[in-house]
Amino acid sequence: MDTIAGPSQMPTRPCRAAPGWPRSTPPHGLLGRAGTVLGLLAVLGLGIMAFTHLLARVSLPPACCQLHSKEEPLGSWEALGRESQPQRDSCQLVLAESFPQDLPYAAGSPSAQPLAQAWLQLLDSAQESIHVASYYWSLTGSDIGVNDSSSQLGEALLQKMQQLLARNVSLAVATSSSAPARNSTDLQVLAALGAQVRWVPMRQLTGGVLHSKFWVVDEQHVYMGSANMDWRSLTQVKELGAIIYNCSSLARDLEKTFQTYWVLGAPHATLPKTWPRNFSSHINRLRPYHGLFSGVPTTAYFSASPPALCPHGRTRDLDAVLAVMSDAREFLYVSVMEYFPTTRFSRPARYWPVLDNALRAAAFGQGVHVRLLVSCWLHTDPTTFPYLRSLQAFSNPTAGISVDVKVFIVPLGNHSSIPFSRVSHSKYMVTEKAAYIGTSNWSEDYFSTTSGVGLVVHQQAPRAQPGPTPVQEQLRQLFERDWHSHYAVGLDGRTPGQDCVWQG
Ligand SMILES: *[C@@H]1O[C@H](CO)[C@@H](O)[C@H](O)[C@H]1NC(C)=O
Ligand SMILES: *[C@@H]1O[C@H](CO)[C@@H](O)[C@H](O)[C@H]1NC(C)=O
Ligand SMILES: *[C@@H]1O[C@H](CO)[C@@H](O)[C@H](O)[C@H]1NC(C)=O
Ligand SMILES: *[C@@H]1O[C@H](CO)[C@@H](O)[C@H](O)[C@H]1NC(C)=O
Ligand SMILES: *[C@@H]1O[C@H](CO)[C@@H](O)[C@H](O)[C@H]1NC(C)=O
Ligand SMILES: *[C@@H]1O[C@H](CO)[C@@H](O)[C@H](O)[C@H]1NC(C)=O
Ligand SMILES: *[C@@H]1O[C@H](CO)[C@@H](O)[C@H](O)[C@H]1NC(C)=O
Secondary structure, eight states: OOSOOOSSSSOOOOOOOOTTOOSOOOOOGGGGGGHHHHHHHHHHHHHHHHHHHHHHHHTOOHHHHHHHHTOOOTTOHHHHHHHSOOOSOOBEEEEEEEOOSSOOOOTTOOOOEEHHHHHHHHHHTOSSEEEEEESOEEOSGGGGTOOOGGGHHHHHHHHHHHHHHHTTOEEEEEEESSOSOTTOOHHHHHHHTTOEEEEEOHHHHTSSOBOOOEEEETTTEEEEESOOEETHHHHTEEEEEEEEESOHHHHHHHHHHHHHHHHHTSTTOOOOSSOOGGGOOSOSSSSOEEEEETTEEEEEEEEEESGGGOOTTOEEHHHHHHHHHHHOSSEEEEEESOBOSBOSSSSSOOBOOHHHHHHHHHHHHSOOEEEEEEEOOTTOOTTHHHHHHHHHHTOBGGGTBOEEEEEEOOOOTTOTTSSSOSEEOOOEEEESSOEEEESOOBSHHHHHTSBEEEEEEEEOOOSSSSOOOOHHHHHHHHHHHHHTSTTEEESTTOGGGGGGOOOO
């Protein structure tokens, strides 16, 4: 019932390696004290990856390439639909977003469901189990020594989780062993009530952090998006995510990614050379889920990073992003917190123009109108600006090349006492064909060492108006709202946000 009726139950393997994917990765330099040991581990890890790569090359089943030749572009739901019947799930997709307080928009602006409401509603629907993949937790103001009424929603969320545990709903949390908010007591409080918590030592395993943010509820519903388990994500940081209800096939697929973290969080866990078969995904870029979401023909799949955490059949997050970019024919709008065509954490730093090239190629070869909206805040590294200006300089409307770059600045208002807030933390992309919602900043490390997930979804436009608005159209409206707001500032006119600090 939950499997796509394909030629076989064999998981499919996306054949295409990411162009420009580094074949060898020097040990990462951010490791400090444990650098030598970890460097050795990284080298071992490399060996494993190289070995897996070799395995993948020698054992590539013929089915892979037949599949590849039959690959349908995203959006050809009807073509896929002829192969097999749509799913029987009654999936429903809802976009959710949060706004920093005091960030008014023009009356009547489009908006998604408030994230806090969406999260509480999702928890209300939980009957049996909640699995949370998280970077770190900080749901109370006292965690960071802040007394501000805007922490109340986060505190309510923590309370709700405590109530669910008291009702015997099980809670399993996979979180990064190296993370901010060391003072948070959230996980101790929940563990005392029976929650199972595993700290995943990603730094030792892959050289990154566990940066994924998603929930799987009752193996039926999922949330994924940019928001951390942090009260500021609900009231002081701008976030975007998606909730999919009543969708066991997609929920069970995302659960497999949760399970990769779960087993790596067990004591003495090591990165497997190849993931056991039961971690394989049969829902991916080449063979997405297809079914009716509230009656609307929909294709969807989840990607994951880093490659070491992609079992057989799982599309790599970078490949998902590149595929969405190369499928675009009209527009490609990107909203990300950070944009660097380089590594950010690995030393020595490397130039990594994979996404930058893909944006330029879309604008040049496909005549796509490219817009990039990047966050600018107190902690923005100013070395991002030459890269942004370079991309902007590529624009040449008279030659039919259209690229626009802006920065999004959340005014501080009277909230300057709240650290690490007042920023757009969203990570998404939208084209006329697909919505991509991710958890990763756009720089190399997020795709090569740090864990993240992406959701690629396409919905068919209704044949008759009025009909439900396809998700990519909903996301385009949210992007355009932000792009045309006065918080989005062109690179030449950054006057209100000198140093990206705008009192507002
Ligand atoms: C964490 O707690 C310690 C001791 O209570 C305190 O000194 C420190 O400032 C706290 N850190 C943060 C980020 O709140
Ligand atoms: C937090 O602030 C409120 C009023 O702004 C005050 O009544 C309360 O005592 C403060 N709480 C703490 C723990 O300082
Ligand atoms: C939860 O489980 C415990 C132990 O199985 C049981 O004693 C208790 O009644 C259950 N509580 C609820 C609300 O179901
Ligand atoms: C999910 O399915 C249940 C049972 O069919 C239904 O009551 C509920 O409204 C559905 N939820 C959503 C958000 O569609
Ligand atoms: C696969 O099976 C192993 C052993 O039974 C189990 O520990 C693991 O959680 C399973 N993985 C998934 C994704 O179900
Ligand atoms: C903060 O500013 C908002 C409007 O921007 C205002 O409504 C609110 O009262 C102010 N709060 C304080 C404590 O000054
Ligand atoms: C993304 O980049 C910002 C700015 O460097 C950093 O603070 C943040 O931790 C990174 N990861 C997240 C949370 O997206």
